[in-house]
Amino acid sequence: MFDTDNAKNTMTQTDIKFSAKNVQVFYGENHAIKDVNVELEDKTVTAFIGPSGCGKSTFLRCLNRMNDTIDICKVKGDILLDGEDIYDKRVDPVQLRAKVGMVFQKPNPFPKSIYDNVAYGPRIHGLARSKAELDEIVEKSLRGAAIWNEVKDRLDAPGTGLSGGQQQRLCIARAIATKPEVLLMDEPCSALDPIATAQVEELIDDLRKDFSVVIVTHSMQQAARVSQKTAFFHLGNLVEFGETPQIFTNPEDERTESYITGRIG
Ligand SMILES: Nc1ncnc2c1ncn2[C@@H]1O[C@H](COP(=O)(O)OP(=O)(O)OP(=O)(O)O)[C@@H](O)[C@H]1O
Numbered sequence: 001m002f003d004t005d006n007a008k009n010t011m012t013q014t015d016i017k018f019s020a021k022n023v024q025v026f027y028g029e030n031h032a033i034k035d036v037n038v039e040l041e042d043k044t045v046t047a048f049i050g051p052s053g054c055g056k057s058t059f060l061r062c063l064n065r066m067n068d069t070i071d072i073c074k075v076k077g078d079i080l081l082d083g084e085d086i087y088d089k090r091v092d093p094v095q096l097r098a099k100v101g102m103v104f105q106k107p108n109p110f111p112k113s114i115y116d117n118v119a120y121g122p123r124i125h126g127l128a129r130s131k132a133e134l135d136e137i138v139e140k141s142l143r144g145a146a147i148w149n150e151v152k153d154r155l156d157a158p159g160t161g162l163s164g165g166q167q168q169r170l171c172i173a174r175a176i177a178t179k180p181e182v183l184l185m186d187e188p189c190s191a192l193d194p195i196a197t198a199q200v201e202e203l204i205d206d207l208r209k210d211f212s213v214v215i216v217t218h219s220m221q222q223a224a225r226v227s228q229k230t231a232f233f234h235l236g237n238l239v240e241f242g243e244t245p246q247i248f249t250n251p252e253d254e255r256t257e258s259y260i261t262g263r264i265g
Contacts, residue, residue, distance in 0.1 A: 015042040017182060017212045018063060023077035025058050025067065032058045034236040040229070045204060045213040047223035047244065050233035051264060056216045059233065060184050063214065064100035065093045098125050101175035105187040107167035109159030114151050117159040117170055118142060121178040137177055145173035146203050165196020172203065183207060185215040189222065201226050220260060224248050232256045
């Protein structure tokens with residue numbers, strides 16, 4: 001009985017969620033991502049690390065087509081989500097972004113109530129058939145983002161009135177309310193104090209039970225704490241990708257070693 005369950009768990013955990021093949025990104029003449037090939041696993045936290053300007057955010061934004069919003073940006077190659085090409089003409093980027101949610105560096109709640117911040121996505125995607133169902137999604141998302149107890153008595157208060165750390169958890173609740181399969185996080189803790197950072201890191205570990213999480217971080221300590229896989233980028237190249245403990249203790253490439261020991265960056 002237990003063996004079968006374990007076998008199932010192991011299989012689920014190693015499913016490939018994203019598969020990137022020969023991905024190149026250009027901003028006009030600037031070749032920002034150079035021939036990246038990588039497979040990102042489901043129910044896994046993957047950290048993107050590397051010096052400033054190496055392309056971490058650019059590659060992250062390829063995964064939910066946020067780069068589509070930048071006119072001069074051109075993406076080449078293939079990115080498959082569960083085997084389907086996300087750049088196929090038939091894919092609606094709005095639907096894709098409901099599946100592949102994003103949390104940004106600076107908490108950016110809408111100028112609406114706490115409730116409406118979370119209810120916004122489910123409303124536009126028609127995920128609730130009644131007010132009761134919507135209430136349930138809002139509560140579940142706020143619980144999932146570990147902020148329910150702090151806001152349950154003031155759901156009508158403005159989201160912008162919360163502390164920075166609470167706002168970021170509200171944004172995470174908003175992102176998970178559309179039941180995404182993947183959560184992209186671009187330096188989600190850079191505007192937070194150490195206590196709020198610890199809360200968000202704990203949350204990331206919880207989220208991995210339900211989602212794939214990809215996080216861009218400048219903090220190697222954070223990458224080591226929260227991720228199982230790490231990708232090291234340098235000058236637009238994906239230099240090394242592997243198990244986080246291996247990348248931090250026994251990197252194969254000299255450039256990775258220089259970065260983690262503080263010699264470049
Ligand atoms: N919107 C944009 N328009 C033009 N060029 C851009 C844009 N965004 C990024 N770039 C360029 O693409 C390259 C990679 O930038 P990117 O922001 O992806 O790197 P990063 O590793 O995330 O950097 P950081 O750690 O500083 O956030 C850089 O040369 C940058 O100048």
